[in-house]
Amino acid sequence: MISGKGGTGKTTITAAFASIAKNAVFADCDVDAADLHLILKPKVKKTLGFHGLKVASIDKELCTNCKRCYESCKFDAITKDIEIIIESCEGCNVCEYVCPVDAVKMIERDSGFSYISDTRFGPMAHAMLKTAEEASGKLVTVVRENAKKLAEDKNKELIIIDGPPGIGCPVISAISGVNLVLIVTEPTLSAIHDLERILGVAYHFKIPAVVCINKYDINMNNTEKIGNYCKNFNIDVVGKLPYDKVVTDAMINEKTVVEFSNGNFSDAIIEMWNNLKGRFEK
């Protein structure tokens, strides 16, 4: 599940699918701002530490203030007074290499955790990145590996991934090598602009893509525009979901929409799921 633009409904749909899918593993790859656990309420079975890129540390006792590290750092992560700006350090090791007195050490940073859990719908892989840490792409890869292992161990046929917004590093990590991406969009000019870019990413990495239009009824002209655009590029629109307050109500009750209600929105989700199921089984 990806979208380009944030807040189009990826997590709502992933959670709803979780309550319909049989024999699936769920993975929350939006490690920056993970929300799927708020609905799936996982019971954590195993917690694993995550170390992102290393970070430089300078021993002031040894430092002779020669400034070679300052001059060599391409990330402006060392100040003129030879202080490390942790948020800017990308862990490249250049400062350690150029230091003539071995005053720089690269240290592991505890960047977060990945979790292997159980939910009422099946196993789940998810993660937490600590405040202001980097390498979310790397953590996404860890979650993907955990999900794959869960699927193998528990003999599950399907992995459903809740992806991050955007088109950069975490998104590419979340979709590389998947069989299908479902792009969730909405009929707003912003979302359409972002849809075009994320479809470009899927095309670039040769990943088959289908589209779902959430809140399709808030602007029918734009919904038609998306339909025509997709038709031109031979991309299927596999579902159209109405604007419905029930989405927020279900969220407040910590339930998936399908669990919470059997109204129009849930019907549209089930119809989309049946539409998609044919594709996995192929």
Place this chain on the structure above:
Amino acid sequence: MIISVASGKGGTGKTTVATNLALSIKDGQFLDCDVEEPNANIFLKAKIKDIDDVTVSIPEVDKKKCDYCGKCSDFCAYNALAVVPKNVLVFPELCHSCGGCELVCPKNAIKWNTRIVGKVEHGTINKIDFFHGILNIGEMQAIPVIKQLKRKIDNKNNVIIDAPPGTTCPVIESIKDSDYCILVTEPTPFGLHDLKLAVEVVKHMYILYGVVINRDGIGNKDVEKYCKDQKIPILLKIPERKEIAQLYSKGIAFTNNNFEWTEMFGLLFNKIQEEVSK
């Protein structure tokens, strides 16, 4: 004064708040730092006049000098180089341009090429100087585009920064050096959860901050309760209204020709100015 607009969760209304604020104060600079999915100009409609490419340096191995010793690939923290018998493979998308491979090469075989990863566009709308960055499709790293975009900041102006969603590197690069950060959220459990993460980030960076609640009326009161408990100022509430959602869907800023809302955003700006000058 530099004001950034961030959120944690995507789609809460960062661009809505940033663009309406800019249109209400009517001058200064506007930077759309959501270079993966820049949307601000859908609403501002600045005419683009100048385009700069964003380039990064990528190593190229001189095969005449290289003896395939493998020191470059051993050193590279990003796996951007691989030495195989009689060849060195370079993976440009993985390279962070740190320069390490050149430093460690005993044969002086590393040269540098530039590679275009995106662009920065500039235009004006009324008295607003507008800039946005666009990351090329298929590129991994937004940071070089954001860095080049932020070099356009002229501190004499009021600057509004529209940040990307999330809580990691692109957000930090976008909001650092801001005098104030507006955190936009919606009154739902997802909104609250991600607001808490965003609050941790701004606190960590010692940036003054306040909250704007968008789509007020949906969900519940937990965001307001959290803000009260934590003594976080709620700067503005934008109600859930069909007219606002419809204008948004058409790419129209809702302060456009709306005196009341223009005044509300003007007051928001004054409030922030007061906080910053304290």
